[in-house]
Amino acid sequence: MHLPDGIVPVDMALAGYAASAGLVALALHRIKALPDPQAEIPRVAMLTTVFFAASLIAVPVPPASVHLMLAGLMGVMLGWFALPAIMVGLFLQAMLFGHGGITALGLNGLILGAPALLAFGLWRQIGGRWPDVAAFLAGSGAVLAALALFAAIVLAGLPAVIDAGAERMALLVLIAAHLPLALAEGVIVMTLLRVLRRVEPRLVPHG
Amino acid sequence: MSQCFRRVAATAFAAGLCAPLSAFSHAALIEAETAQAIRLHALYDTGEPMSHAQVIIYAPDDPSTPWGQGVTDRDGRLEFVLGNEPGRWSFQVRQSGHGAMVHMEIGADAPVIMTASSAQGWGQRLLMVALVAWGALGTAAFVYRRKGGRNASA
Numbered sequence: 256m257h258l259p260d261g262i263v264p265v266d267m268a269l270a271g272y273a274a275s276a277g278l279v280a281l282a283l284h285r286i287k288a289l290p291d292p293q294a295e296i297p298r299v300a301m302l303t304t305v306f307f308a309a310s311l312i313a314v315p316v317p318p319a320s321v322h323l324m325l326a327g328l329m330g331v332m333l334g335w336f337a338l339p340a341i342m343v344g345l346f347l348q349a350m351l352f353g354h355g356g357i358t359a360l361g362l363n364g365l366i367l368g369a370p371a372l373l374a375f376g377l378w379r380q381i382g383g384r385w386p387d388v389a390a391f392l393a394g395s396g397a398v399l400a401a402l403a404l405f406a407a408i409v410l411a412g413l414p415a416v417i418d419a420g421a422e423r424m425a426l427l428v429l430i431a432a433h434l435p436l437a438l439a440e441g442v443i444v445m446t447l448l449r450v451l452r453r454v455e456p457r458l459v460p461h462g
Numbered sequence: 463m464s465q466c467f468r469r470v471a472a473t474a475f476a477a478g479l480c481a482p483l484s485a486f487s488h489a490a491l492i493e494a495e496t497a498q499a500i501r502l503h504a505l506y507d508t509g510e511p512m513s514h515a516q517v518i519i520y521a522p523d524d525p526s527t528p529w530g531q532g533v534t535d536r537d538g539r540l541e542f543v544l545g546n547e548p549g550r551w552s553f554q555v556r557q558s559g560h561g562a563m564v565h566m567e568i569g570a571d572a573p574v575i576m577t578a579s580s581a582q583g584w585g586q587r588l589l590m591v592a593l594v595a596w597g598a599l600g601t602a603a604f605v606y607r608r609k610g611g612r613n614a615s616a
Binding site for chain 1: 507597
């Protein structure tokens with residue numbers, strides 16, 4: 256679910272770059288304040304690869320197919336590091352696979368970065384008390400938030416010549432096709448964190 | 463009697479010439495000519511057709527105002543005939559926020575040249591993933607080693 260080039264007007268694409276740049280600047284500021292930011296780099300590097308490669312995995316959901324997003328996983332596992340990691344992953348996806356446009360990179364960063372931050376906030380709030388519930392809600396909630404942002408941006412940028420009714424209907428079908436993915440990503444995040452708690456508790460993020 | 467018949471016949475003929483004048487305005491004029499058609503086939507990168515996607519056509523002289531529009535069929539196909547204007551025609555196919563732009567260079571008397579992004583093979587994609595994974599793992603190993611070195615020296 257990446258916006259390609261030419262789908263939204265130029266001014267919206269520029270606004271997307273500005274919003275993403277603001278979020279990344281905030282994230283870098285928070286990262287700088289951490290006691291040992293370098294300690295997180297191995298985890299960031301590996302999860303960026305997972306995020307980058309996940310867009311190649313298409314899950315058939317008739318009548319369409321959907322791609323894994325993993326914004327919730329990135330938010331929970333990486334915290335503030337999720338934003339620069341997602342931007343790097345999206346840039347590589349756009350350059351190497353043509354998934355998403357370079358002009359729409361800012362908007363795509365916003366569509367996946369903001370839900371990742373929401374997932375991070377949710378995990379910090381209730382992850383300590385109810386880790387399974389928090390992980391599931393972070394994973395599935397991030398997909399739903401990304402869907403809502405994607406649909407809002409597409410509808411706001413519809414050109415006048417387009418049949419708006421047909422586009423709204425197509426968006427509804429797209430959202431319906433992604434609902435099983437929201438469930439699946441919730442289960443993925445919950446299972447992964449449960450395995451990490453048992454196998455390598457040091458890797459479990461504590462907020 | 464025959465003279466009377468001739469008059470009646472002549473009057474009827476004259477009336478027949480004048481009466482159908484209004485009916486001529488409903489006549490159909492059909493011209494047929496051959497033209498070069500463009501056949502568009504829109505697919506997602508997973509290979510599924512972009513069924514009922516909206517197509518916007520831009521002429522070379524005005525790339526911001528749509529020259530024409532259409533909708534793909536169930537198989538993601540659309541056929542149409544362009545104007546005679548030579549130059550770079552653009553076609554945008556879009557559906558639910560997804561889509562792509564295709565450009566065609568149409569010369570005055572040259573054949574059509576099409577430029578569009580082509581889907582990558584799985585081998586190429588896996589190689590790219592492997593390269594990025596190699597870079598990420600290398601970064602991780604570098605940081606671990608550096609931290610280990612620091613701890614050892616401490």
